[in-house]
Amino acid sequence: MINMACASLFSADTVADIIHITDHDALNGADDHIAYLATKAGLENLTRSFAMRLAPSIKVNSIAPALIMFNDGDSEEQQAKLLARSALGLEPGPEVVYQAVKYVMNNSYITGTCVDLNGGGTLKFA
Numbered sequence: 001m002i003n004m005a006c007a008s009l010f011s012a013d014t015v016a017d018i019i020h021i022t023d024h025d026a027l028n029g030a031d032d033h034i035a036y037l038a039t040k041a042g043l044e045n046l047t048r049s050f051a052m053r054l055a056p057s058i059k060v061n062s063i064a065p066a067l068i069m070f071n072d073g074d075s076e077e078q079q080a081k082l083l084a085r086s087a088l089g090l091e092p093g094p095e096v097v098y099q100a101v102k103y104v105m106n107n108s109y110i111t112g113t114c115v116d117l118n119g120g121g122t123l124k125f126a
Contacts, residue, residue, distance in 0.1 A: 003050050007058060016058045018107050022098075024066030024118040040064075044114060051112030059111040063100045066118040068093050087120025099104055 010016035022105055025033070026040035044062060051060040067082050071092055072084070083089045100115050116122065 002062070003046070007054060008113075010058055012057060015056070015108065018050065018054070018058060018060045018102060019104055020044075020060070020062040020065045020124075022047070022062045022114065023114060024121060026064060026065045048112045049112065055111055059104075061104045061110055061112070062114045062117050063097065063104065064114050064118070065097060065100075066121050067091065068097060068117075085121050086118065087123040090119065093120065 006018070022035060022043050022044050023040040026037055026044055040049055044064075045064040047060055050058075054060055067086055068091075070082070072078050079091075083091070096117060100117050104110065104115060
């Protein structure tokens with residue numbers, strides 16, 4: 001609804017961007033986050049569908065982060081477990097999300113794409 005409501009607000013003179021924030025685990029699933037991940041998987045589909053609908057004047061992409069920052073209450077054991085899921089093994093902080101947004105907005109040739117921002121998490125389970 002937000003995409004449809006805002007599409008008319010973009011200028012016809014320049015290419016615009018809509019960026020959805022999804023989740024790295026959206027297409028994998030997890031038994032403890034069923035509803036949350038189902039909505040994120042649906043958002044991945046909406047990203048591709050709106051990319052088709054709104055092209056060429058609006059690019060629609062998604063960013064799927066994983067392990068950007070630890071939660072305040074995460075124990076050292078929990079932090080080590082989370083870091084082990086990443087090939088890069090670090091907690092990058094929010095700057096990497098900003099860098100991904102800049103990349104998507106500055107690249108004129110991507111739409112309907114998901115930037116998987118996971119520190120190589122898919123490599124650990126391949």
